[in-house]
Amino acid sequence: MTDTLAAGFERFLAAAEPDRAGRVTSCEEITGGYSRISARAVVQWQDGAEEMFILRGDPPAGRGVFVSDRDAEVALLRSLQGVAPVRTPTLRGYDATGEHLGSKCMVVEAAVGATDLQTLMAQADVVTPWTDLFIDTFAALHSTPLDVLPPSMPRASDWRSYLDGVLDGYERMADRYPSAAPVLRHVSRWARGHRPPPVPLGLTHGDCQPTNVLVTPGAPPLVIDWEFAHIGDPREDLGYYTQNPLAPNVYWADPEYFLARYRAASGLSADQVNAEVVDYFLLIGMAGLLEQLFVAAQAIGHDDRPGILAPYLINAISHQHDMFLSICDRLS
Amino acid sequence: MISRPLTDQLVRDCCRELTEEVLPALADETLKLRLIMAVTVLENAAVRAAHEIAWMRSETGTAVAFAREVAAFRADERIEVALAEVEAGPHASLHLVDVVDVYERASRAFDVAVQVAHEAQAEHLIRRAADLLRARVDVERTVMAIYAVVGR
Numbered sequence: 001m002t003d004t005l006a007a008g009f010e011r012f013l014a015a016a017e018p019d020r021a022g023r024v025t026s027c028e029e030i031t032g033g034y035s036r037i038s039a040r041a042v043v044q045w046q047d048g049a050e051e052m053f054i055l056r057g058d059p060p061a062g063r064g065v066f067v068s069d070r071d072a073e074v075a076l077l078r079s080l081q082g083v084a085p086v087r088t089p090t091l092r093g094y095d096a097t098g099e100h101l102g103s104k105c106m107v108v109e110a111a112v113g114a115t116d117l118q119t120l121m122a123q124a125d126v127v128t129p130w131t132d133l134f135i136d137t138f139a140a141l142h143s144t145p146l147d148v149l150p151p152s153m154p155r156a157s158d159w160r161s162y163l164d165g166v167l168d169g170y171e172r173m174a175d176r177y178p179s180a181a182p183v184l185r186h187v188s189r190w191a192r193g194h195r196p197p198p199v200p201l202g203l204t205h206g207d208c209q210p211t212n213v214l215v216t217p218g219a220p221p222l223v224i225d226w227e228f229a230h231i232g233d234p235r236e237d238l239g240y241y242t243q244n245p246l247a248p249n250v251y252w253a254d255p256e257y258f259l260a261r262y263r264a265a266s267g268l269s270a271d272q273v274n275a276e277v278v279d280y281f282l283l284i285g286m287a288g289l290l291e292q293l294f295v296a297a298q299a300i301g302h303d304d305r306p307g308i309l310a311p312y313l314i315n316a317i318s319h320q321h322d323m324f325l326s327i328c329d330r331l332s
Numbered sequence: 333m334i335s336r337p338l339t340d341q342l343v344r345d346c347c348r349e350l351t352e353e354v355l356p357a358l359a360d361e362t363l364k365l366r367l368i369m370a371v372t373v374l375e376n377a378a379v380r381a382a383h384e385i386a387w388m389r390s391e392t393g394t395a396v397a398f399a400r401e402v403a404a405f406r407a408d409e410r411i412e413v414a415l416a417e418v419e420a421g422p423h424a425s426l427h428l429v430d431v432v433d434v435y436e437r438a439s440r441a442f443d444v445a446v447q448v449a450h451e452a453q454a455e456h457l458i459r460r461a462a463d464l465l466r467a468r469v470d471v472e473r474t475v476m477a478i479y480a481v482v483g484r
Contacts, residue, residue, distance in 0.1 A: 029362065174443060178436040181443035182395070183465050186458075189450035245481045312369040315376065315479035318472035325469055328462065 002027045002039060005101065009041055009055065012100035012107070016093045021046035030054075037103070040110060052112055053092065057105030065296040065309045066289065068227035070104040071096065075150040076226055077106075083148050085140040087220045111222050117210035121248050131250040132261060134210050137221050139265030142234035144203040155231040159198040162232060166287050167191055177294050180317070187283060187324045194331060196235075196277040199268055205229050206288070208237035209244045228288065235273065238262065239281030243323060251278075279327050286320055293317050340378035347371045347378070375477040385426060387471050388435040392418075395442035398464055402445040406452050414441035 006027035013022035022043045030038040039055045058070055074096075080088045089108040095101040121130045146155070156162035170188035174181040205212070206228025214222040242251050251258045255275050263273050294317065296310035337345070350371050358364045396418055403411040418441050421434035442464075449457035 178439045178443070181439055182446050182461070183469065185443050185446045186450070186461055186465055189447065190458075193450075243481075308366050308369045308373065311373040311376075312479075315372070315476045316481075318469065318476055319479075319481055321469045322473060325462065325466055329466075332462075 002029055005039055005055065006041065008101045009043075009053075009107075012093065012095055013043065015100065016107075025050075027055075052110035054089075054108050054110050055101065055105055056108065057095075057101055058098075058103040065306055065313055066292050067295075070094075070106060070227075072150070072152070073227050073229075074106055075152060076229055077108075079148055079150050080144070080226075084144050086137055086144075087222045088226070089222065089224055111214045111216055111224075114214035114216040114222065117213040117215055117221070118246055119211075120215060121210055121250060122246075127248060127250060127253070130210075131253070131258065133215070133221060134213060134250060135258060135261045136265050137213055137223060138205065138208055138234075138237055139262055141205060141223060142202045142237070142266060146202070146231060149203065149231065153231055156201065159201055159233065160195075162201055163195060163284065164192075166232075166284050169287050169291060173291055173294055177298075180294070180321070183321045183325065187328060190328045190332070191280070191283055194280065196280050197269075197271050199233060199235065199272050201231055202234045203229065204232040204234050204236050206232075206237070206240075206285075208241045209246070210250075211246065233281065233284065234266070235277060235281040236285035238273070238278045239283070240285035242278060242282055243286070276331055279331060283324055283327060286323075290317065290320055293320075339381040343374050343378040343381060347374050350374075372477070372479050376475055376479070379475050379477050383474075385428065385431050388431050391468055391471070392435050392438040394464055394467070395438040398461065399438075399441040399445040401460070402448050402454075402457055405454060405457060406448060408444075408448045410444045411441065411448060414444045417441070 006024040009027065010022065010024050013020070013024075022045050025042045025044050027039055027041040030040055037057045037059050041053050041055055043051050043053060045051070058064075074091065074094050077088055077091045081090070089111075091106060091108050093107040095105045095107075098104055117130055117134055121127050121134075124130055156165060167188045170184050170191075174184040174188065177184070205223070205226065207225050212223060212225045214224060216222070238251070242249070255278075259273055259275065259278070262268075263270065266273070293313050296306045297314050297317065299306050300310050350367060355364060355367055355371075358367065396415065399411050399415055402408075403415070414437075418434065418437045421437045422430040423434055425431070442461075445457075446461050449461055
């Protein structure tokens with residue numbers, strides 16, 4: 001696969017940067033991702049310079065579970081470049097048709113010498129500085145002015161409409177999937193009756209976890225993997241992170257510290273950001289992914305089966321059911 | 333029919349073969365990951381094979397009973413229609429597809445009853461629904477078998 005990709009990448013470079021005669025000297029797949037096909041490639045330019053790139057493409061049609069829009073991700077990265085309060089990947093090219101790279105694929109500069117924040121947290125004797133960096137980075141991301149974002153990015157008219165839209169998604173899932181319907185209906189009806197205080201809608205990353213923050217000494221942290229970013233309630237990112245199983249989870253290490261730091265960085269109040277509210281937003285932050293899990297599960301057994309990930313992640317549906325019921329219990 | 337070993341024993345034997353003999357021979361990290369996922373799915377299937385008909389039969393009865401309980405509290409045509417659909421299901425058959433059919437009809441009746449309970453703000457029924465749902469999800473957790481939550 002990587003030989004084919006390397007050859008395709010050379011053709012892409014010849015078209016994108018024809019004067020530099022780039023030669024791909026290595027190309028290896030990055031394993032472990034659930035959604036996109038990623039590879040790390042090193043390019044030797046004619047002038048002797050060497051650069052490393054990350055290729056991030058759609059899986060072949062009918063394969064994979066999590067679906068996201070590469071055009072939208074590219075448009076977002078372009079809009080954020082240089083104006084976002086956080087550092088974002090530098091986009092060097094985009095094969096929008098898959099002509100060279102086999103599927104829609106973006107090419108970004110690799111963060112050379114960077115370590116992901118999760119690894120730094122796991123290695124640290126004192127994790128607090130990394131916790132602060134994580135919280136501050138996402139609070140800054142959430143403060144991104146909405147007017148810099150692509151006009152094509154969906155935005156609700158107000159906070160209540162946004163939340164209702166997410167909960168409507170649960171009702172749609174309940175209508176479609178009978179065996180899960182009672183749980184989903186109960187959760188959505190419960191959530192409608194327990195709305196937390198509103199906050200301004202903002203840029204929400206959608207996959208908030210320390211592995212998506214890369215740290216290079218002497219440089220601002222780099223936030224990667226924007227495929228699920230949207231304009232939503234930023235507290236979704238906090239709720240989403242609470243279920244992250246990678247140790248250490250710095251929210252669960254000290255929830256009150258985490259929340260106080262986020263409140264200070266975001267300017268939100270204790271009514272708007274507290275443990276109960278974050279618990280609630282796990283429901284909201286997981287809605288989109290849950291729907292994709294159901295869609296993938298329905299495709300099992302058909303000719304366009306989405307691969308082994310789909311039956312494997314039926315377990316994730318059960319895990320989410322369990323988490324959702326626990327949240328309703330705790331907050332009732 | 334050769335009834336023993338049981339289906340779950342056969343599936344688990346395949347899991348063992350894959351884990352102990354095939355997995356160590358693989359060098360490709362992506363293939364290893366796929367094999368581990370496949371073994372997890374087979375472990376899920378083993379649990380289901382041993383119990384799913386009994387579990388679905390039991391949950392069907394519970395769901396219908398709850399729907400009737402809600403209907404007794406507040407008459408609602410949606411529940412009556414859903415319960416009639418359950419009645420019309422292929423109850424006599426133990427073929428899996430038929431058991432699932434009845435189970436899904438009963439789940440729909442349960443779903444409608446949950447809606448009615450919330451609309452009526454009947455706290456005792458909402459609490460009862462939550463308890464029944466917890467029992468359903470506990471079964472789902474049992475099916476998860478060796479699955480471990482990992483980061484995306």
